[in-house]
């Protein structure tokens with residue numbers, strides 16, 4: 001096992017990327033120093049391809065001469081390189097439950113939150129700058145935002161963030177939040193320090209909570225509290241922009257939480 005300070009880690013991220021934020025927290029929790037490379041969305045794909053990562057998405061991590069892409073791959077490799085604190089439980093049954101939750105977080109919740117965000121940014125690009133807080137993109141943030149229209153359009157298209165899909169995602173959100181609350185109650189989620197599943201799901205919830213349209217429905221419930229514990233800081237804030245009729249299912253669950 002290599003000492004953490006000999007690992008020579010470089011993490012490639014996009015500002016506002018939730019799986020990239022999960023990977024950042026993994027490295028922090030493991031105490032592994034790393035250099036962060038901030039990339040612009042869409043342009044990131046060519047950069048990562050040129051650097052010969054296994055795929056062209058963030059997070060991508062080079063560590064100890066290895067190149068990895070994907071938040072779940074990175075979690076496993078970091079646990080192998082630096083076992084403490086563990087990202088997965090040692091008990092085999094609990095590990096399966098955590099891995100199932102992590103996979104659901106990556107395959108279902110993560111892309112849905114990404115679609116919702118791009119749909120919102122397509123309606124109003126001004127909040128983009130808030131997501132890039134602290135990022136070094138190689139050009140002034142104001143200029144990056146001013147010239148971002150084609151990038152936002154391309155990212156919305158590539159992520160299939162069309163209106164019908166996003167409306168459907170918003171209708172599914174209440175059930176997903178309930179599922180996460182249930183997992184917390186069952187002890188699958190919510191470990192201290194956070195597991196890979198807490199980070200995977202917490203990062204998506206944290207990104208959803210940057211949207212004023214969604215934060216009130218998430219923040220006050222166990223899922224929202226878990227997200228803030230797992231990912232204490234997540235830059236970005238977008239004022240209300242989604243059509244109110246799309247948000248009706250979310251408002252209903254918000255009212256029910258407030259009344260309970």
Ligand SMILES: N[C@@H](CCC(=O)N[C@@H](CS)C(=O)NCC(=O)O)C(=O)O
Pocket residue numbers: 014016017018019020041042043044045056057058059069070071072106110114155
């Ligand atoms: N499911 C992958 C996420 C991959 C992904 O789609 N990442 C986005 C950022 S959140 C990306 O790289 N997008 C490229 C782009 O926007 O051009 C993981 O968990 O690592």
